[in-house]
Amino acid sequence: MAFRATASLRQSLKLRPAFELALRSSCLQLVLARWGLETAALMGLQGNQTANDDDRKLRAVEAITDAMYKSGLDDHATSAEKEMLEKPYRSWEYSDYVYGDNWEALGALQWLLGRQHVIPPYYSSFDRARLFRNTAIMPADPSTIENFVDTFMSSQIRQHVDAQQLQHAVNTSEAWIWRARAQVLLGLREEISNDTADRPGSQQETALEAALRTRHIPSSLRKIAADLPNTIPLAAKHSLDKGLIGSVESDDFGIVVEMKETPEEVSANQPRTTTVPYRNLDSDHLDALRKIAESRFMAFAWALGKIDTWDIEKTGELLSINPINAIWTPENE
Structure with a gap:
């Protein structure tokens, strides 16, 4: 009798705990907020950029970095993410700007957390402004990061997708x-x-x-x-x-x-x-x-x-x- 494999070709999918997804999502959102400021600064070099605009963005960059440490996200961010946030304003390199590719990952994680209800077709992107609104995180305010993550800390939290x-x-x-x-x-x-x-x-x-x-x-x-x-x-x-x-x-x-x-x-x-x-x-x-x-x-x-x-x-x-x-x-x- 010929041997026949009986094991299923699919395994049950088991997600990490919801709070881990929330922590990773928060790290992404924080670094993407910095990415937005750096990208705007890069584009501003070719346009009209006032000293007041530059000073305001510098303070925002410093606040984002402080928020990483005050919220405890530094324990969950990757070494590359921490390095990017710690760099002085306008000192990012090409490899840092590539971090912008993570927008779609942020959307997928939010879908898993129940904060994003639909995954767009794979020829369309998530709405970036909506992704930021979904969490109510203000990147420069550590308390909003803590509030978002705390929502998923209970062991009784059920998965938001079946x-x-x-x-x-x-x-x-x-x-x-x-x-x-x-x-x-x-x-x-x-x-x-x-x-x-x-x-x-x-x-x-x-x-x-x-x-x-x-x-x-x-x-x-x-x-x-x-x-x-x-x-x-x-x-x-x-x-x-x-x-x-x-x-x-x-x-x-x-x-x-x-x-x-x-x-x-x-x-x-x-x-x-x-x-x-x-x-x-x-x-x-x-x-x-x-x-x-x-x-x-x-x-x-x-x-x-x-x-x-x-x-x-x-x-x-x-x-x-x-x-x-x-x-x-x-x-x-």
Whole structure:
């Protein structure tokens, strides 16, 4: 009799305690508040910036840093987050500004905490102003941070999403991170091939490995790159059948985009939309979709204990949250 595996291809998903999610959400919000001030300052260098504006923002930066310590968040922030908050105003480097990619992770954590009721499609971003309002945290006021976290400190706090909702959200995240990674692999194959056409094959693989690491792509996925033109249509069909994407367009994940509006449509507040295949987006939009998928995937992976530290590099080591990516899990599992 042939051996048959009986273990389920899915494991029950167990979230970290709600107060841990609240602490991580608070750390994100504090650093993103600083990110907003630094980004505004960077843009202000090319515009009209008064001395009073600069002084006001400097005081806000100092207040945010003080709030981290007075609220006790310094015990829960990563070393990178503390370093960013402790830097003098207007001294951030490029790697610090990249922290802005965490907005989508903040939204996912707030959804898990019940403060955000809907996860937008993976081609749309969370409303950033609403994310800040959801918590009632005033970044410069430590007491508001404590009030928010205290809401989730009781051991009797129940999870705000049920098991079915959580499973669907994780499955959807896996579908979109797979598609984002597939697009990177498609681009890298051509890029590496052109760059190393006259080099030995072993050097080509070494260059590819390095490129994958910088884009947080598990190196094991390179094995699927050659067959992606055939695999993507199959992934799109499976994802649609499982309700993980809204539509399939030309054998690819369908992306809803807004079309250029006429003056009449602008006045009527009725934007026109159309659906295009994922692969047809330009490089800027592809990069934006990858960052949305990556940030939300990291939030779910951390919240479910699949990565132990809040570090985007860790997601580059993780193929999926389920034992098998939800796209490829049999329907009866």
